[in-house]
Amino acid sequence: MKKGFPPPFPPERENKNKLPPWVIRALEEKGLSAEGLVFACFCDMDNVALYKDSWLFFDNKGLYIASGTQETVKPKRGHVPPEPKVTIEKIQSIPVGDIDSLTAERYTSTGRLVMSENGEDVPLTYFSLGKIGDLDEFARAFNSYKETGETGITPRMDDGPGKCKKCGAPCPPDKDFCREHDKNKGTAVRLLKFFGTHSIQIAIILALMVMNAAAQVFVPQLSTRSLYDNVLSGGSPLEQSIKALGVLVLSVVGLRVLKTVITIIQDYMSASIMPRIMYDIKVRIFEAMQRLSVGFYSSKQTGSLMDRVTRDANNIYWFFTDGVPRLIIDGAMIIGILIVMFTMSWKLSLIALITTPILFLTLVLGDRLFRRMHHRVWVMRSRARSLVSDNINGQRVIKAFAKENDEYGHFEKESDAVRDAEVRLGVAEATLFPILDIFVLLLTTVVLAFGGVMVAKSEGNMTTGTLLSFIVYVNMLKEPFGFLSWISNWWSRCSDSAQRVFEIADAMPDITEKEDAVGLENIRGEVEINELEFEYEPARPVINKLSLHAPAGTMLGIVGKTGAGKTTIANLIARLYDAKEGSVKIDGIDVRDLKLADLRRNIGLVSQDIYLFIGSIADNIRYAKPDATMDEVIAAAKAACAHDFIMKLPDGYETRVGAGGQSLSGGEKQRVSIARTIIQNPKILILDEATAAMDTETERNIQASLGLLTQGRTTIAIAHRLSTLRDSDYLAVIDEGKIVEYGTYQELIKLKGEFYRLYKIQAEALKTIGIGDTEGVFAPDETEEEKHDD
Template sequence: MKFFDVLPQLAENELLKRGVMTDELLYCVKADLDGEGGYVDVYITFTKDTLCILRGYEEYGKMKRGQKRKNLVSFTVSGYDEYPIDSIEEMYVDRYANSARLMIKDKSGKEFPIARFSLGFADKFEKFSQRVNCTAKNEPIDDRLLEGVKTHCPTCGEPYPDPNRPVCPRCVDRRSVFKRLLSMFGEFKGAVFLILLTIVLSNVFAVLSPIFGSQMLYDDVLAENGKYYGKILMIVMLIVGINIAGMIMRIISGIITSKVVPVVTHRLRVKIFSSMQRLSLDFFTSKQTGSLMSRVDRDSQNIYWFFTDIVPYGLTNVVKIVGIAVIMLTISPLLSLGIILTISVIEIVQHQFYKSQRKLYRKYDVAMRSANSVLSDVMNGQRVVKAFAREDREIERYRVKNTDAFLINSRINSRIANTIPVIWTFYRIVNKLVFCLGAVLVIKGHILFGALSALISYTEMAMDPINFFTWIGDRWAKCMDAASRMFEIMDALPTVKEDEHPVHMENTRGDIELKNVSFEYEAGHPIIKNVSFKVQAGHMFGIVGKTGAGKSTIINLMARLYDVTGGEITIDGVPIRKIAFDDLRRNIGIVSQETFLFIGSIADNIRYANPDATMEEVIEAAKSANAHEFITKLPEGYNTKVGEGGISLSGGEKQRISIARAIIQKPNILILDEATASMDTRTERKIQAAIDNLKQGRTIISIAHRLSTLRDADMLCVIENGELKEMGTHDKLIKEKGKYFELYKLQSEALQFINE
């Protein structure tokens, strides 16, 4: 069985009781609502002959903390239905405000619901219903879009918090993530060994310090019957020597760490960035830019601080707490056990306090993100805010969000102010009680004063490791989550993959053919539907249609920025899936309606498509794109800096540079996606003249909002709702008085009205 949801064994047993051959089941999906909107478990699955709907209630045994959710103990059936697949005319999803229904239309035309579910599961049911429909019509099922798609954790069964990131925070194996991080230090084994050795030695010296500074000083040097009575200089030099040795070890450890960790972090960042460049376009369109930047920047920074701060201090505190416990038990087992038990109680109380605080910290993070979202929204939309005089409204909106964060933060600080002093006061009382009890033992001769002084020093020294271990768990989890996010990118596979044995085409003629091409960004939502047409080499082919018709999607498929979900696209008779990426990209130039200039000079931006181009070729491309004239008027001409921190260019100027960038690539196929949309009529005419000069020997695919710019195209097609409605020359389509005629007439009337 494939995809969507797992069918539990007990539910599968119930199907077996009803004669369903479970080994023949194709797909399974789970709904969560009954007909009245109450919660119930509904498993919908099918074979090539029968659709089965099993309703019931799952019951689980009691789970201990950290136990995996595998102990399903019973499934109580409340209903069961089945329908022959060949009786289904269509299955579809009927959406409402907060929920949706899975509907069936049978051969007689009767429509009825078979399940309800929360609206968040609608996309999953769209994909499921599409596969039922294909099975009912004996059509092939294409599961390429579903490869790797997972909505629920296979271990605990819970849905992933982020559908675009199949990582379960409950079940992520942070130990394996940590091991993988450590493996990145493989070539620095010697340096890592030195770091660990120096950390251990520095803490051994630190733990030994009270022995010499307290016990040995008072009991052996200052006491008349002491072993080293009167040798003050010796003990002072010994204490100084131990401190200097510890300092040297810490310096060595810091120097090595500061050299090794930045190198590993640098390589990690580069590896993440290179992994991103390897991925397909749909990876970037499905994620927020800020989230991706955070993975490269903030997450890698968290890893850096983890290895420079957390790991060294963690090892430091482990060595320190073990050394302190051993030495204290050696000095006075009875008194030391009392101290250790008391400190353990303090540690447990403090740990529980910080654990309860984490919930508030998470709420505070959510509130701050909400406030920052408003801030970012308003900063980016200042022109709209001022145009509609909504400053006061936005101030109030931000004030409300910020107040929420303020109240949570006040509660956090109030709890800290009320609790931490109590904990520390209790600790001080314990310290004094230790001193008093120790004094009694000194008076009775059970221990010496120096030993008591050392015990008190160790009691105070133990508080740093204890404080560290109270919050290290949260920091550890955050760092491992950051690492898992980075590894997710590094391990991700592109959806658009180069063929294992690609066909190399250094130069193409430019013949393009679409054969029954279909495409959907999400399964169940087709954007392009069975589109077929041919473009002859050296011809200009225009694609027209209303906004959202699917024009830009078609050219993205031609350039193989996405893979078709049905049908095939060929260039010179070769399927584009088989053409080598380098050859495909070199032979196809794209000028998009969304212009983007990189930080750098204008010449560098034009040369981006052909880094080896000479300055003469850059200027020639700029002239062809009608950009040379305005570039030469800039302060530094072609060396003028653009992008962030550079000179500001108009939309039309940016577009002309973008066209020049495509021209210098010298592609055999040039795609223009609303390439003249940002230009005035005068500039547009000049660009059209330049495009006419470029037509010779090139295949031009052009999308234009102004239909007048496509009058001279060799062939035009009209796309509507992802379907090919009309195709022919301008004159032919005008004579037919169809969709193209309506669009052309509408624009002509609008222009006539403007001229009047």
């Protein structure tokens, strides 16, 4: 565990609903027994919003807030973390009878636990926003316990799983080892595993790289040392010198040819392996992404996920294609050059090496400086790019508001910032690189001076050829050292990308199928929702203890304001999300116990967010049933009132839609999506604002088709427009995640409650625009009395 990182023993590692044993002991020392404890949670602030460790818990007598300090001790590497030291400073106790209810209130950056006492709100403690889920759960557990004697909360994070098999330290529940003992912890190790299937070819490539480096190291021996000492020294007869020159030239050419051949073989082998490895990585990401639940996609931006499949995989590709070969060749070259240099003259080598660290250090410092400047340029360019993209996407709006000049002004401002950052970087590079070259020159000069003296003194067999080749070697060191000084950044970028890739590969889907999941071949289609609770964010409930029942073959209409939770109900029935508490049952079986494929096959969802894939209209209609015949496709399109508009398109059913294809209107897309669901022939049909984007006439036609479609199946229709729900057997009015009214159309009209209010508003709106009640919003068999009341 690194210094400055979160302590190893966050209380949430243990059972969240119990107190850790060291806290219980500290409480006992203060004379408070936690024997009858029902529910507990950790809180990180006190009642004046200062950071303070505190534990909230209750038993059947009272609610307690114990505050103090918890000191965690950094564990030795690979050891079980020692127990934290807890000191309780203050215990506040409130009799259960004094508390009507608890609420966890959400503020901007904090939250506050508030109790209600005889209708008065009394603040108890603050907490940081990250804890709101726990505190909200605590409040609900308390309220439920006070009312029913049960907390109604399923316990989480038991002590059993989530312990390292080697040292017993806490670890994620799905892992057997803690980070210290997890053999797969290193990104590099995990990346290298992708190369495992090509180990022989990799070994050959590595050998070739070393040979390549050796060939490069050997060149100065021939082209410089032998040339000076054996040919140009002038001691030998001309004929012998020419012969030696011939041998030398042939050797150099031979060596170059050999190096080229090695490079060709090495590149050929790399070119055939690397795309395969990249294919494995991309397939792995894509496969993992398909496995993940809708919640994962909602929490990540599409752009960032696209980046992982494309840019991150490419970052890894280029590091292993360009970076690793250079690293091996340059590493081998440095070793080879040093060996050769020491063989030639150990004294001169030591002199050269003393000055080398200065060069290396300068390169590292220079790189660090440039990194910051490059980062700034990168951020500025990204901002300018975003502005351009925003501008292109918003062209219609810009033109409509005549804001071209303002937009130009914005772009000019961003471009100025990019230009300034680029100029600053350019100037710095232009200044620093020549200074670096001076360092290399100084190094060469020092070697030349000492070497020259050695040649003059004929010390240690030092010849002119040896000295000149030595200088060549010193210069040859510059490039590999330069590369080594920034390869670590390249690796950071690659491992950064790899980490993001592994984050997806390791992500656990929220929605998983049980091992003993039940199959459903022929379902009746009865949908039962019991005491359902759901929230996308802690303490912001979207569905609140909602119960509904749709007998098989009936139509249930759900009405409510925007944000009332209607679509969430549809998502929970289709198990795109799992309920927090309560259940959704199909034919009496909890959807969490059903096989996912069976569940989804039997549920047809026509959503308000329509998505058509790239391909023809026929392909899109066939999506759920790829083997559907053209007759079936046309029948489905006719049922969805899509056939007529499709036939008017030049390419008919072969019109390409989706990104880059023919643009269809919202209503047209909706009709294609209805046809797609019709062909699926599901037993339970969920129509989530399925006709919202259509004109009245088309909606009427589709209503008629849907009337046929809904026969013999359970339909859950969600709509704003009440006319859509005329044929519902039952209607539920939802508000803030709760059912406020439930009954038949006539019953709800007679009730004169929320449904009646909505119905009147819509009727008035239609009258205002001159349609009157031709929509059929008013019930056809409305009684005289009701008409009079209106």
